[in-house]
Amino acid sequence: MKLPSLSLLFSNLIHTIKRFPFAIISAIVGVAVIILQSHRNYEYNEAHHWQLKLTMCCYIAMLFQVAIVAFLERKYFSVTLKFLLQIIGVMAVVGYYYSLPETLSYFSNIRFLMFVIGLHLLIAFIPFSMSAEMNGFWQYNKILFIRFIISALYTTILYMGLSLALLAIDKLFLANINYKLYADLWFVIAGVFNTIFFLAGFPDDFTSLEKETDYPKGLKVFTQYIFLPIITIYLFILYAYMFKIVFTLHWPIGWVSYMVLGFSVAGILSFLLIHPIRNEESNKWMLTFSRFFYFAIYPLLILLFLAIKRRVSDYGITELRYFVLILALWLLFIATYFLVSKQKNIKVIPQSLCILVFMCSFGPWGAFSVSLRSQKFHFESLMEKNHLLVNSKLIKATKLLPAKDLKQISSITAYINEKHGLSYLQPYFSQNLDSLIKRDSVKKYQQEEKILELINIKYVGEYDEVESDTKIYFSSSSKYDMVNVNGYDYFVSSYGNRVFGDKIVDSSTYHFEKEYLTVVLNSNTNLLSFKVNADDVYFLNMGEKLTAIEKQYGSIKDKLPDSVLTFKGSDTKYDYKLWVSSVDAKKENKTTHITSINGKIFIAKRK
Numbered sequence: 001m002k003l004p005s006l007s008l009l010f011s012n013l014i015h016t017i018k019r020f021p022f023a024i025i026s027a028i029v030g031v032a033v034i035i036l037q038s039h040r041n042y043e044y045n046e047a048h049h050w051q052l053k054l055t056m057c058c059y060i061a062m063l064f065q066v067a068i069v070a071f072l073e074r075k076y077f078s079v080t081l082k083f084l085l086q087i088i089g090v091m092a093v094v095g096y097y098y099s100l101p102e103t104l105s106y107f108s109n110i111r112f113l114m115f116v117i118g119l120h121l122l123i124a125f126i127p128f129s130m131s132a133e134m135n136g137f138w139q140y141n142k143i144l145f146i147r148f149i150i151s152a153l154y155t156t157i158l159y160m161g162l163s164l165a166l167l168a169i170d171k172l173f174l175a176n177i178n179y180k181l182y183a184d185l186w187f188v189i190a191g192v193f194n195t196i197f198f199l200a201g202f203p204d205d206f207t208s209l210e211k212e213t214d215y216p217k218g219l220k221v222f223t224q225y226i227f228l229p230i231i232t233i234y235l236f237i238l239y240a241y242m243f244k245i246v247f248t249l250h251w252p253i254g255w256v257s258y259m260v261l262g263f264s265v266a267g268i269l270s271f272l273l274i275h276p277i278r279n280e281e282s283n284k285w286m287l288t289f290s291r292f293f294y295f296a297i298y299p300l301l302i303l304l305f306l307a308i309k310r311r312v313s314d315y316g317i318t319e320l321r322y323f324v325l326i327l328a329l330w331l332l333f334i335a336t337y338f339l340v341s342k343q344k345n346i347k348v349i350p351q352s353l354c355i356l357v358f359m360c361s362f363g364p365w366g367a368f369s370v371s372l373r374s375q376k377f378h379f380e381s382l383m384e385k386n387h388l389l390v391n392s393k394l395i396k397a398t399k400l401l402p403a404k405d406l407k408q409i410s411s412i413t414a415y416i417n418e419k420h421g422l423s424y425l426q427p428y429f430s431q432n433l434d435s436l437i438k439r440d441s442v443k444k445y446q447q448e449e450k451i452l453e454l455i456n457i458k459y460v461g462e463y464d465e466v467e468s469d470t471k472i473y474f475s476s477s478s479k480y481d482m483v484n485v486n487g488y489d490y491f492v493s494s495y496g497n498r499v500f501g502d503k504i505v506d507s508s509t510y511h512f513e514k515e516y517l518t519v520v521l522n523s524n525t526n527l528l529s530f531k532v533n534a535d536d537v538y539f540l541n542m543g544e545k546l547t548a549i550e551k552q553y554g555s556i557k558d559k560l561p562d563s564v565l566t567f568k569g570s571d572t573k574y575d576y577k578l579w580v581s582s583v584d585a586k587k588e589n590k591t592t593h594i595t596s597i598n599g600k601i602f603i604a605k606r607k
Contacts, residue, residue: 015200016196016199016200019199019204020066020199020202022086022089023061023063023069024062024192024195024196026065027192028191028192029054030054031191031192033051034191035183035184035188036051037051037052038184049102052104057100063119064092064093065086065090068086068089069082069086072085074206110319110368111361111368115361118357121350121351122354124144125137125354127140128140128347132345133210134346134347135210136212138275143203143209146216147198147201151198152194154194154197155189155190158189159185162185162189166181166182215276219273223274224274228270231263231266231270235296238263239296239299242299251307257308261324264297264301268334274286290338295339301328304324308324315378315408315411316371316377316378318375319367319371322360322371330352371419375415378408379409379413379416383409383428385405388455393428393429394429394455395455397455397456397457399555400554400555410457410461413425413451417448417451425451429454431454433451436450436454437450476559476562476581487604518530521542521594523594525541526541526592526593527543528540528541530576532573532574538569538570538576540567540576540578543592546583546592549565562579565579566578566579573605574605574606575603575606576603577603578599578601580598581600582596582599
């Protein structure tokens, strides 16, 4: 194979730059901004947000310009009109830059990713958007895919070679090369060289691609003997899980959504890969398999919609659930189209998905607006259920909320504050939230806690233990080291770990032994017994005591008077007094179970 001369390489470089001037300029500017940011020790503050925004816009501009050029070249516009349309593309990206918030947010980042995905999809079909050349469309994307793989390979090898050269100079000649130079080298090679190299192989004769019949043999082997068998295995696994749900009557678990989506997308991709050879005599089975595949998707889509329905009904719509739902609807459309359509135009796949991505990125129907409305509705429903929303304003809670409600209220508050901002929570409160946060210098991660304090609700993090109406806790106001033993002969101090005592006898009974005193707690019956020596036993029903205290003071109360947590009793030989310093219990099916109790025991011999 004859290697290209330097003059030919240079002429190809000039041709590529003339063909994609704005795309290459965008790549160079973006790399320059990234390097500038990296030399600021990766500082991340509002003063440098413009650099991040400019980098994002450069990437968007590069993709947009490639799409514009691919469209213009296919339509044979004049040079002047081509230049004018590319300038309009630059102005559109400038408008996008000024539409970004001063401080990049979760939504601006997600919208950026959606634009990137949408533009990649646009590039995949735009030269063939108004033609029926399906083979040309397939060959065009094959060239792009192979060029992408080769560009990534060349970029990696070039970077590794030059990095090792820098390392050799540094170690052999003691050059003391700044470590940031390695990052700069990567940015230049990955951002500039990779872009130019990829664009140098970008197709330019779109018409001739329709006549192209080349099909990589390795791709055929990979698709037929590796990809399709793996998809078949996953199909059996998902159907087995579906039958399990039918027979056990259990709702599908959340992650099955991703399994069904991954399987369906992989299946569609496999049929795209074999599209040019599907009609060959030896490959007729592929048509039968593809039709079977689209039929097989329907029951799995029902499973997917059931999983989505459960999550949405329990927790409302978030951006992630919105995207999963949209993808599920798109898969339903694609499966139906390829089953009923005689034409079976494969361009429908990237075209429809591209339109969906752009449509879902903005507007009242978009992911962000729908998610916010859903979460606010769920928030209001939870507050109304717990009688905390009066005339569209929140009032203070007078009792602990159910654990599930408490978790969801905390989660939604965090979602709205972090993703949308305090202004969307403000209508529910009479107090000015911005002033409150600024006045108390509340840090970002503490804002939800401060907000819910206003309505007497404790914020519960994702992994925090919930204090709800199923929990009981009491503690005494007295100090542990101040004990009046007047009138008693024996005094024993006991501090349990998980329960009263440190010796497990069986699954429900716990012992504490000290000298001649044995204390036994039965967590099933909540009976607390004292035994001195071997035959003297006194029983105290702590369940009844806790129920009486709960009726008077509520489920959780600190610093109760000693008289409330002091219990006395006697038998024929001894008088007993138990002073409880703290006690924990939980409710299960309306039954109270003590989980931990600490206190002091006083014993007096009867005269």
